[in-house]
């Protein structure tokens with residue numbers, strides 16, 4: 001990678017971001033595409049976000065990936081936000097379009113791209129169970145609704161947040177009680193873990209977002225966790241014949257959407273995945 005006087009600079013803004021995989025994935029993409037772009041990490045505390053955005057404008061930085069804790073607060077600092085960002089009140093990608101900062105949210109649609117790539121599933125008319133109601137769950141629930149999922153049930157530790165998130169799917173979204181979950185899980189076409197439960201192999205307390213024995217062959221499960229590449233939950237499900245995928249594809253596909261927004265080009269997906277796997281494994 002050669003940096004020149006005309007190199008386009010983009011980067012991730014968040015706190016913390018030092019361990020982010022995005023620089024590895026996106027620099028691999030720029031290299032493979034042989035374009036004069038480079039991606040950095042901008043660790044920015046919450047109370048410096050407004051200053052940082054002024055800096056982005058002044059320095060004409062070409063775009064940003066946005067991660068916690070800024071996804072929501074950045075919305076009011078931009079010139080324009082997409083329809084989905086407005087509804088989700090969250091931005092994960094900013095494009096500097098000749099001085100105009102435009103915010104997007106590529107998480108939910110990146111999830112659907114990943115699902116289609118990994119399993120071939122089209123969620124139209126499908127029965128989906130989402131565990132969790134945080135930022136990633138909300139964007140996925142919204143995209144499931146837009147894509148015509150038939151029944152979207154949400155279960156969450158904090159019920160109020162679950163109710164609120166379920167509404168994002170539109171009329172087919174609903175929050176379900178713990179007591180109704182086993183029957184729904186057994187019939188779901190797709191079960192998604194959008195919580196950090198099971199992230200560490202050494203975690204003894206709670207390893208499974210949903211008891212694996214509620215699912216069986218013919219069903220599909222996705223765990224958004226990408227580090228580790230596979231979780232104890234996914235491993236148990238695979239033993240039961242359930243098709244199970246981790247979160248790395250979503251990470252790649254949401255980054256690919258950002259790449260397209262910034263450069264106008266299709267992202268080199270294979271190179272991006274290879275670089276991420278090399279870093280994680």
Ligand SMILES: NC(=O)c1ccc[n+]([C@@H]2O[C@H](COP(=O)([O-])OP(=O)(O)OC[C@H]3O[C@@H](n4cnc5c(N)ncnc54)[C@H](OP(=O)(O)O)[C@@H]3O)[C@@H](O)[C@H]2O)c1
Pocket residue numbers: 131132133134135136137156157158161194195196197199224225226247248250251252254
């Ligand atoms: N693959 C990808 O591209 C990608 C992208 C984003 C996130 N992720 C992963 O997705 C997961 C969620 O991320 P997020 O950004 O949505 O986080 P978030 O906004 O902090 O939301 C976390 C969600 O998990 C629930 N939760 C947390 N700890 C729990 C526990 N011990 N028991 C039960 N529920 C618990 C929270 O419930 P409450 O509402 O009760 O707090 C909330 O619903 C993380 O593992 C993250 O690494 C992956």
